[in-house]
Amino acid sequence: MARGTITRQPAKTGRHEGARRMPGPVAPLRKKFPPLAKPAKGRAPAGKGGAPKAPKYDPLAPERLREILKRLDERYPKATCALHHTNAWELLVATILSAQCTDVRVNMVTPILFEKYPTVQHFAALKPEDLEPDIRSTGFFRNKAKSVVGAARKLVSDFGGEVPNDMEKLLSLPGVARKTANVVLGTWFHNATGVVVDTHVTRISHRLELTREQTAEKIEQDLMRIIPRERWIDFSHQVIWHGRQLCVARSPKCVECPLENLCHAADKTWSTVEIHKSAKP
Ligand code: SF4
Numbered sequence: 232m233a234r235g236t237i238t239r240q241p242a243k244t245g246r247h248e249g250a251r252r253m254p255g256p257v258a259p260l261r262k263k264f265p266p267l268a269k270p271a272k273g274r275a276p277a278g279k280g281g282a283p284k285a286p287k288y289d290p291l292a293p294e295r296l297r298e299i300l301k302r303l304d305e306r307y308p309k310a311t312c313a314l315h316h317t318n319a320w321e322l323l324v325a326t327i328l329s330a331q332c333t334d335v336r337v338n339m340v341t342p343i344l345f346e347k348y349p350t351v352q353h354f355a356a357l358k359p360e361d362l363e364p365d366i367r368s369t370g371f372f373r374n375k376a377k378s379v380v381g382a383a384r385k386l387v388s389d390f391g392g393e394v395p396n397d398m399e400k401l402l403s404l405p406g407v408a409r410k411t412a413n414v415v416l417g418t419w420f421h422n423a424t425g426v427v428v429d430t431h432v433t434r435i436s437h438r439l440e441l442t443r444e445q446t447a448e449k450i451e452q453d454l455m456r457i458i459p460r461e462r463w464i465d466f467s468h469q470v471i472w473h474g475r476q477l478c479v480a481r482s483p484k485c486v487e488c489p490l491e492n493l494c495h496a497a498d499k500t501w502s503t504v505e506i507h508k509s510a511k512p
Contacts, residue, residue, distance in 0.1 A: 314334050320351045325341050344366065409447065438494060
């Protein structure tokens with residue numbers, strides 16, 4: 232077989248069984264992303280019988296985290312929010328509508344919505360029922376209509392009709408939790424107050440063993456501890472894109488993933504590394 236066409240050999244974990252071997256992009260990926268350093272010969276501490284003992288794996292080791300961030304940067308250099316908007320209010324509305332809905336669907340609804348109601352004052356003058364037909368296709372439209380109209384009224388009454396660049400004030404708006412506030416603060420104001428934790432960030436943070444927490448608030452706290460603050464905004468966008476393109480919920484495309492040899496997730500579809508027994512999907 233010619234050089235450059237040799238496929239990577241899966242680990243002997245059994246996780247790969249049934250997975251297709253992929254020719255082509257696999258060999259270059261291996262060259263580009265070699266496994267992280269193994270212990271140097273003769274310098275590793277001795278285990279039983281004098282055999283060198285492998286260093287203890289730490290998923291939060293600084294060099295591993297740096298490598299993950301670097302590879303995300305390379306794979307998603309221009310990642311940003313996929314929700315179309317021209318101002319902070321539009322982004323806030325789009326983010327509220329995006330709950331349990333695809334960004335593509337929201338982007339189909341919002342142009343018509345903002346043409347019909349061009350300002351926050353227009354929304355504040357509505358009754359939630361007035362808004363429901365316009366946002367029906369995004370799902371959960373009754374609650375979303377209440378949130379959007381409620382947020383508009385509060386912005387008009389308490390904040391002069393302006394979306395505040397402040398976490399506490401944003402959280403005082405109906406229907407706005409930390410995820411929505413982080414999207415608006417990070418994307419519109421470039422204010423790194425926290426990390427956006429949505430379904431993609433939750434799933435990938437577990438797969439990469441960046442957290443063992445289950446609630447968005449605690450996952451965010453963990454990520455804020457281990458990711459440098461200047462990376463919070465980009466990291467959120469990049470992981471969300473990674474979740475859409477490769478690390479999808481069912482059958483992640485591990486063979487194409489630049490993080491593959493750093494990832495020990497239990498539900499990998501293809502692996503060159505040992506899958507940890509304790510690893511979670
Ligand atoms: S190797 Fe697979 S499971 Fe791990 S991050 Fe990449 S796509 Fe996700």
